Every structure is written in structure tokens, then in C-alpha cells.
Amino acid sequence: AHAACAHRAESRAHAAAHWRKRVFDIVGSALLLVVGSPILLAVALAIKISDGGPILFVQQRAGIKGEPFRFFKFRSMVVDAEARLAELAAQNESDGVLFKMSDDPRITLVGRFIRRYPLDELPQLVNVLRGDMSLIGPRPALLHEVSRYETHVLRRLDVRPGMTGLWQVSGRSDLSWEETVRLD
Numbered sequence: 352a353h354a355a356c357a358h359r360a361e362s363r364a365h366a367a368a369h370w371r372k373r374v375f376d377i378v379g380s381a382l383l384l385v386v387g388s389p390i391l392l393a394v395a396l397a398i399k400i401s402d403g404g405p406i407l408f409v410q411q412r413a414g415i416k417g418e419p420f421r422f423f424k425f426r427s428m429v430v431d432a433e434a435r436l437a438e439l440a441a442q443n444e445s446d447g448v449l450f451k452m453s454d455d456p457r458i459t460l461v462g463r464f465i466r467r468y469p470l471d472e473l474p475q476l477v478n479v480l481r482g483d484m485s486l487i488g489p490r491p492a493l494l495h496e497v498s499r500y501e502t503h504v505l506r507r508l509d510v511r512p513g514m515t516g517l518w519q520v521s522g523r524s525d526l527s528w529e530e531t532v533r534l535d
Contacts, residue, residue, distance in 0.1 A: 376486050380479035387473060394425050394461075394470050401461045404430040407474060412491035415511045420483040422491055423474035427462030428455075475514050488513025 412422035465471040478484040491512035
């Protein structure tokens with residue numbers, strides 16, 4: 352009986368922590384969207400004026416339990432960036448499943464600025480508000496990256512992906528794939 356009571360208490364504690372985190376995500380993302388709306392508008396206008404292309408970059412990413420969701424970012428690359436990825440694959444500087452290139456020629460002038468001050472990530476506040484993401488957690492992976500995960504890496508999918516986490520504040524692209532997984 353003691354084990355059953357301990358299990359129920361642990362389950363309630365887990366549920367309460369989950370509920371508190373979700374409330375934090377909703378309130379935090381809503382406040383940040385309202386307070387940051389002038390910045391969101393300025394970035395959107397800069398992107399549209401610079402080349403007339405779409406303001407947002409929308410992509411399928413893996414959410415909790417690997418479920419796909421529509422991931423939003425301000426577009427920081429040329430319109431055909433995804434199509435040009437294959438021709439740059441040989442210049443990948445990553446040791447893992449991620450594509451990294453320090454001087455990616457697909458990044459626009461506005462894109463360089465908004466990436467330097469991670470303004471390109473602000474539309475993900477909508478993903479947080481919708482429940483696709485959390486403010487804090489491992490970055491959401493591309494679906495083709497998840498298909499290449501080793502078994503021990505799949506644990507990244509056990510939690511809701513986040514806008515920021517230890518990986519982002521600990522060196523981002525300077526970290527190895529294994530170090531990224533460990534921090535997540």
C-alpha cells in the first residue's frame with residue numbers, strides 16, 4: 352500500500368508541475384507577444400521591404416513524442432533556401448545530424464541582423480501559446496533529423512520542445528552533437 356500511495360503522490364506532483372509550467376508558458380508568451388509587438392512589427396516590415404518575400408518561415412518540426420507541428424520563425428534566408436541546402440551539404444560543419452555552416456550564403460542582410468539578436472525566434476511565442484512548444488526545453492528538431500536519432504537521443508522527445516534551453520545558453524553552434532544532447 353505504501354508503494355501505491357507514493358506512486359499517486361509522485362503522479363500528482365508531476366501533474367501539478369506540468370500544469371504550472373503550462374500556465375507559465377501561456378502567461379509568459381502572451382505577455383511577451385504584447386510587449387514585443389512593436390519589435391515583431393518592425394522585423395516583419397524589414398523582411399517584407401528587403402525582398403518582398405514571405406515574412407514567416409514555416410516548417411514541420413518534431414514536438415513532444417515526435418508529433419509534427421507547424422514551427423514559426425521570421426524568415427532570415429532567401430526564399431529558396433531549402434532547395435539550395437543540398438548544394439551546400441558538403442560544407443556542413445556539424446559532427447551530428449544538424450546542418451551548421453558559419454557563413455551560410457543563403458542568409459539575407461536582414462536575416463544576419465535578426466539572427467544576431469535572436470529576433471527571428473520571436474514568432475515561436477505563438478507556438479508556445481498554442482501548446483506546440485514551451486518557453487524552456489530542447490529545441491524542436493526537424494523530422495528528418497529525428498529519423499536519424501540514435502536510441503539514447505530519442506529522450507529529447509519526452510518533453511515539449513522549447514524556445515530556449517541549456518544548449519542555447521551554453522554555446523549553441525560551438526558545441527558537439529553529443530554535448531548538445533547531454534545538455535538537452
